Amino acid sequence: MPSITREEVAHLARLARIELSDDELDHLAPQLDQIITLVGQVSQVAADDIPPTSHALPLTNVMRADEIVPCLTPEQALSGAPAVEEQRFRVPRILEED
Amino acid sequence: MTDLIRKTAAELADLMASKQASSVEITQAHLDRITAVDGDVRAFLHVDTEGALAQAKAVDDKRAAGEQLAPLAGVPLALKDVLTQEGVPTTAGSKILEGWKPPYDATVVKRLKAAGIVILGKTNMDEFAMGSSTENSAYGTTHNPWDLTRIPGGSGGGSSAAISAYEAPLAIGTDTGGSIRQPGAFTGTVGVKPTYGGTSRYGLIALASSLDTPGPCARTTLDAALLHEAIAGYDPMDSTSINQPVPAVVEAARNGDVAGLRIGVVKELGGDGYQPGVEARFHEAVELLTKLGAEVVEVSCPHFQYALPAYYLILPSEASSNLAKFDAMRYGLRVGDDGENSAEKVTALSREAGFGAEVKRRIILGTHALSSGYYDAYYGQAQKVRTLIARDFANAYEQVDVLVSPATPTTAFAIGDRIDDPIAMYKNDLCTIPSNLAGNAAASFPCGLADEDGLPVGFHVMAPVLRDDLLYKVGGALESALAEQWGGVLMTKAPELEVTR
Numbered sequence: 001m002p003s004i005t006r007e008e009v010a011h012l013a014r015l016a017r018i019e020l021s022d023d024e025l026d027h028l029a030p031q032l033d034q035i036i037t038l039v040g041q042v043s044q045v046a047a048d049d050i051p052p053t054s055h056a057l058p059l060t061n062v063m064r065a066d067e068i069v070p071c072l073t074p075e076q077a078l079s080g081a082p083a084v085e086e087q088r089f090r091v092p093r094i095l096e097e098d
Numbered sequence: 099m100t101d102l103i104r105k106t107a108a109e110l111a112d113l114m115a116s117k118q119a120s121s122v123e124i125t126q127a128h129l130d131r132i133t134a135v136d137g138d139v140r141a142f143l144h145v146d147t148e149g150a151l152a153q154a155k156a157v158d159d160k161r162a163a164g165e166q167l168a169p170l171a172g173v174p175l176a177l178k179d180v181l182t183q184e185g186v187p188t189t190a191g192s193k194i195l196e197g198w199k200p201p202y203d204a205t206v207v208k209r210l211k212a213a214g215i216v217i218l219g220k221t222n223m224d225e226f227a228m229g230s231s232t233e234n235s236a237y238g239t240t241h242n243p244w245d246l247t248r249i250p251g252g253s254g255g256g257s258s259a260a261i262s263a264y265e266a267p268l269a270i271g272t273d274t275g276g277s278i279r280q281p282g283a284f285t286g287t288v289g290v291k292p293t294y295g296g297t298s299r300y301g302l303i304a305l306a307s308s309l310d311t312p313g314p315c316a317r318t319t320l321d322a323a324l325l326h327e328a329i330a331g332y333d334p335m336d337s338t339s340i341n342q343p344v345p346a347v348v349e350a351a352r353n354g355d356v357a358g359l360r361i362g363v364v365k366e367l368g369g370d371g372y373q374p375g376v377e378a379r380f381h382e383a384v385e386l387l388t389k390l391g392a393e394v395v396e397v398s399c400p401h402f403q404y405a406l407p408a409y410y411l412i413l414p415s416e417a418s419s420n421l422a423k424f425d426a427m428r429y430g431l432r433v434g435d436d437g438e439n440s441a442e443k444v445t446a447l448s449r450e451a452g453f454g455a456e457v458k459r460r461i462i463l464g465t466h467a468l469s470s471g472y473y474d475a476y477y478g479q480a481q482k483v484r485t486l487i488a489r490d491f492a493n494a495y496e497q498v499d500v501l502v503s504p505a506t507p508t509t510a511f512a513i514g515d516r517i518d519d520p521i522a523m524y525k526n527d528l529c530t531i532p533s534n535l536a537g538n539a540a541a542s543f544p545c546g547l548a549d550e551d552g553l554p555v556g557f558h559v560m561a562p563v564l565r566d567d568l569l570y571k572v573g574g575a576l577e578s579a580l581a582e583q584w585g586g587v588l589m590t591k592a593p594e595l596e597v598t599r
Binding site: 004008009012013014015016017018019020021024027028031032034035036038039040041042043045046050051052053054055056057059062064072076077079080081082083089091092093094095096 | 198199200201202294295308309334337338340401404406407408410411418422425426427428429430431432435437439440441442443444445446447449450453455458459461462463465466467469475476478479480481482483484485486488520521524534535536537563
């Protein structure tokens with residue numbers, strides 16, 4: 001019994017906004033199954049009383065003085081855009097037909 | 099003066115200071131070397147000939163005008179293509195960023211420029227730094243200069259190959275699970291992962307934000323330390339940057355001395371699965387350090403065996419989030435924008451076309467690990483394992499000053515050997531991953547050639563947070579002692595590359 005099915009991989013790919021071909025799904029699903037079996041070992045290790053560490057450093061919120069500093073110009077910010085119109089990012093339509 | 103390419107960065111700096119060579123001459127010699135050998139090595143994705151010569155001339159002009167210059171001013175360097183450099187193509191090894199020119203410099207790049215270091219170009223890497231062999235680059239595999247049929251390691255294979263092919267004396271890499279140290283070990287060069295937060299991540303195209311660390315690659319310990327000092331230090335642009343002085347790494351490298359130093363050999367990093375030639379060179383290096391006055395004991399870090407599974411949950415989880423920004427809207431590749439497809443469909447089509455197999459694999463794994471119902475079992479547990487590994491380190495550092503192990507279980511493997519076996523590929527990083535999870539400083543230093551294949555072996559040193567100087571102390575001592583045996587650093591034993599152009 002695989003720990004992750006081909007259908008679940010297809011669903012995850014949709015959630016991750018990656019269109020996958022059937023060939024890719026055939027290849028990827030068994031590999032992910034193997035990887036998930038390997039990484040699943042972690043569930044056997046830590047007891048309930050072990051606190052999680054999300055980061056190597058103790059993080060605190062960092063604030064700076066509220067001063068105006070130089071930033072990218074609109075031209076610079078738009079320089080890598082696939083499509084630009086009237087000094088804005090031009091994007092495909094957001095709403096579906098239905 | 100073709101032997102300029104054989105000089106170390108420190109030697110080149112001395113030549114310039116004594117006016118025996120100019121930065122333009124030195125830079126041109128390296129550009130010529132790239133032209134001559136990079137067709138076979140393929141370390142570079144982009145060579146900035148004009149920009150490099152202009153930077154070199156600027157340094158020469160400043161020197162001629164009597165300006166006070168930084169120690170490495172005028173020395174050329176190869177930059178991993180994951181760091182933004184204003185106006186220079188930056189791809190992170192991915193098709194999704196093909197042709198993108200960043201509008202700003204990463205902090206590391208700013209510091210390189212401020213130090214007068216000449217950036218020759220951008221080096222090849224596994225796509226978004228996901229990989230251990232540089233075979234996952236969308237632009238083709240880099241070849242190991244010691245044996246062109248072998249991989250150079252990954253993800254910073256291009257950076258390490260560039261310095262071991264004498265295309266540059268220095269390079270910058272980034273280390274998320276070993277991507278500086280593992281290619282360093284495979285190419286017989288020095289690779290250092292500074293303490294997490296010791297070098298800025300601003301302008302680094304993020305893979306896993308809680309792990310990524312930029313660091314130096316070089317052919318000698320001193321060169322690595324000089325570069326480390328040039329790029330390290332607090333950066334207000336990075337909220338995880340540590341506001342503490344940079345450890346005295348250059349001094350430690352110059353005075354490599356291990357007398358009285360307590361060194362712990364990690365019991366769990368060796369034995370089954372480790373190539374005999376790798377273990378033999380590692381143990382000889384440990385003996386050598388004992389002869390030099392170090393006190394060596396065995397130390398147990400029982401949770402290190404779970405570092406690999408924890409890492410392969412944490413990294414994909416962070417990566418799936420970081421790479422969500424590649425949505426085809428503000429920069430990068432856009433596919434399927436034909437007026438019919440919605441933005442969501444265009445995003446999915448663009449990510450399908452722009453990402454390679456390993457990137458898709460990890461994004462989907464990360465999406466799974468973070469999804470409702472699995473979060474606690476996978477991601478939450480992995481973060482607990484991280485605590486246990488940090489505790490292992492803390493316990494070990496109560497007994498010893500530094501920990502050591504082989505840098506990799508094997509030497510460089512053949513191109514294509516492991517590409518279809520992700521788990522075999524992931525196991526390359528067994529020794530290097532624990533330091534990333536705990537944020538420790540760590541480095542790989544060349545310690546000889548394996549008997550089976552004549553390929554370089556890396557000696558891995560791990561030190562507590564902000565004790566990066568201890569790495570250089572050990573590396574410096576080992577390098578001097580081994581250079582006496584070998585008649586120079588290990589790189590001098592590398593085969594000559596055929597000059598093809």
